[in-house]
Structure formats: C-alpha cells, structure tokens
Amino acid sequence: MSPDALPSIFDLTRSELSDAIAELGEPAYRGKQIWKALYVEDATSFDEITTLPRLLRDRLAQRYRLDPLTAVLQRKSNDGLVEKTLFRLADGELIETVLMRYESRDGSRARRTACISTQAGCALGCTFCATGQQGFRRQLTAGEIAAQVLHVNRRLAAQAKPGEDKERVTNVVFMGMGEPFANYDNTMRAVGILNDDDGVRLGARHMTISTVGLVPQILKLADEPYQINLAISLHAPNDKIRSATMPINRRYPIARIMRACRTYISKTNRRISFEYVLLSGENDRPEHAEELGELLKGMLCHVNLIPVNATDAGYTRPPDGRIGKFRDILKRSGIAVTVRFEKGTDIDAGCGQLRARALTGAD
Ligand code: SF4
Incomplete structure (x- = not known):
C-alpha cells in the first residue's frame, strides 16, 4: 500500500492508540511513548521516535501515515504578526491555517493563536x-x-x-x-x-x-x-x-x-x-x-x-x-x-x- 493510502496515526484518540498498541502485542507504556513523541516532541517520522525499538517503528510505518499535511505555500505579513500556510492533504485537497501573534499588552499575556x-x-x-x-x-x-x-x-x-x-x-x-x-x-x-x-x-x-x-x-x-x-x-x-x-x-x-x-x-x-x-x-x-x-x-x-x-x-x-x-x-x-x-x-x-x-x- 502506498504510504498516502494508509490511515493517519493522528486520527486515533488516546484510547484508540492504546487499543492499537495492545493489538500489536506491545505493553501499554509504548502507547504513552508514541503519544508523547507525536504531541510533545513534534516527531515528523516514526524513525525519529528512538524510544521505540526498531521493529515497532517499522510495524507502525507499515500501518500508519505519520503526517497528513504537506505545506505547499507559506506567507508572512509585512509586520511579521501573521503567517499563513496552505497545506496539501494526502488526496490533493488544499486547506489553510493561519498563525496570529498577539504580543502582551496592558497585563494580558502574549498569545499565539492558530486559526484552523x-x-x-x-x-x-x-x-x-x-x-x-x-x-x-x-x-x-x-x-x-x-x-x-x-x-x-x-x-x-x-x-x-x-x-x-x-x-x-x-x-x-x-x-x-x-x-x-x-x-x-x-x-x-x-x-x-x-x-x-x-x-x-x-x-x-x-x-x-x-x-x-x-x-x-x-x-x-x-x-x-x-x-x-x-x-x-x-x-x-x-x-x-x-x-x-x-x-x-x-x-x-x-x-x-x-x-x-x-x-x-x-x-x-x-x-x-x-x-x-x-x-x-x-x-x-x-x-x-x-x-x-x-x-x-x-x-x-x-x-x-x-x-x-x-x-x-x-x-x-x-x-x-x-x-x-x-x-x-x-x-x-x-x-x-x-x-x-x-x-x-x-x-x-x-x-x-x-x-x-x-x-x-x-x-
Ligand atoms: S460557513 Fe464560514 S467558511 Fe463557510 S461560507 Fe460561511 S463564512 Fe465561509
């Protein structure tokens, strides 16, 4: 199967990921390691998740796509506060995401807002x-x-x-x-x-x-x-x-x-x-x-x-x-x-x- 045709691992909720790991006969802590790699350590490939044994990384790569989005165009506003990305999805569809920076003012904290x-x-x-x-x-x-x-x-x-x-x-x-x-x-x-x-x-x-x-x-x-x-x-x-x-x-x-x-x-x-x-x-x-x-x-x-x-x-x-x-x-x-x-x-x-x-x- 071509990698683009595989389901995305990001479509799994936490409990669905735990179930998938159990089905592979792996201990529960592996699910936690994968979740952390995806959502805290910003892994961009299974190969990068070196806390996992090589065999498990290979098995995951055979079953799931890791990143469902490819950035095809990026723009930054003249003031540097807004960045827009055009993404291509695995089937070629295009979507947009915007990052807006709001600096702290009058005691409010700085915000980094993603418009998705x-x-x-x-x-x-x-x-x-x-x-x-x-x-x-x-x-x-x-x-x-x-x-x-x-x-x-x-x-x-x-x-x-x-x-x-x-x-x-x-x-x-x-x-x-x-x-x-x-x-x-x-x-x-x-x-x-x-x-x-x-x-x-x-x-x-x-x-x-x-x-x-x-x-x-x-x-x-x-x-x-x-x-x-x-x-x-x-x-x-x-x-x-x-x-x-x-x-x-x-x-x-x-x-x-x-x-x-x-x-x-x-x-x-x-x-x-x-x-x-x-x-x-x-x-x-x-x-x-x-x-x-x-x-x-x-x-x-x-x-x-x-x-x-x-x-x-x-x-x-x-x-x-x-x-x-x-x-x-x-x-x-x-x-x-x-x-x-x-x-x-x-x-x-x-x-x-x-x-x-x-x-x-x-x-
Ligand atoms: S619902 Fe939102 S995205 Fe859809 S046409 Fe109206 S403003 Fe645009």
Missing part, C-alpha cells in the same frame, strides 16, 4: 467569504484538523533563537475554512486530542468554535464536557439582511439561533461571542446597530465587529466614522463590544483567499 480549518471548502456559500465561493470538497478527519496545530507548533519552535524558550500555540480558533459544526464529530475528536493532558495540553477555555448557527449542534455543544468557547457568525441584525448574505439563515433564522444561544448560556453559564462582519452599505447603518442592540440585550455575550477584509465578492470596508458609531450604539445598549481589525490583509489571510489564489494560479 475543519473542512476542505464549504457548502454554506456565505457571499462575503472566499471559501464559500469555492464550494465544498470534503470533511477533514480529526487528525487533519489537529495536525494543523502541530505544524504551527513546529514552525514556532523552528523560529526560536538560540537560548530562547520555544513558543507553542496558546489558543486555537476553529474559524478557518469550513463550518466546524457541519463536521461536528471530527471537530470534537480533534478538541479531545488537543486538550489531552499528556499531549498538546490546550485548555478547552483556550479554544473557540465558530459556527454560522447550526441550532442542533449549538444545543449538543451545551452538553459536552469541554468548557470550550462558542462564537456565532451573526453578521446581520435581522433575517432579511442575513438571508441575503448567509443562505443558511433560511434554515436557521435568527430567532431560532437566539433561542438555542439562551439555552446554551443557561446550561453552561458561558459567554457567547457574536461575530459581525461590517459590510459597507449592507449591515453597518446606525439603525442596524440599534436593532442588534435590542436583539442581544440582557444576553451574556460579547460582540466582535470586524470591518470586512475586501474579497473578490466586491464588498468594501465601512469608513472609520461609521464603524465607531456602530460600536458606540451597541455600547449604549449595554453590549460588550470590540472592533477587531483583520490582520494580515497583505497576505490574503481572510478565510479561503490563499487557496483561491492557488487554485486559479493568480500568484
């Missing part, structure tokens, strides 16, 4: 999103999702200067290509893999899943054991505007999403983030801010306003004055709000843009 993809392409067709314009290709496996974080970890480690501590990813946002809740089971498996105490050790509170508002999965997440953050891509204050830019709104209109959010908050007591991309002339007028304030009044939530990162779809960013006014109206309604400026616009860091360029040969 959960699907190759996306079926939901939001009009302002480059991925949405490219259609759906396939679901990513749990290993393909988790391995994006491992790649970023390796990249950070490679950039450490002699004598400096190696940096690691501190936060993960499931906001890259695809709708995580349309690939719910693999996304949650990846969360489990990344959260494991003997591996990557990313606290669930440092992970955020972003959804367009798939109601059944919002309710399902409320019953998961992980204290993971939930972000809803709202982008409009009413169904008329939302349905025009986000076709999924016809299936799950705003009132249903709000009901699910209230249930989620009452069960988890966790704050929800609402993402709101500001599109000039579409959803950025003062009356839209008033309507949004009414919609979210009294809810345990936070709003992130994101002036659009220009895409080929022809949307433009509102002028600064209008962004500030929108924010102030929300504040007056008692809503916690921040304006998040897109990082890395010089490297097509918006979701799906780099892949679109690679596919059309526009570079």
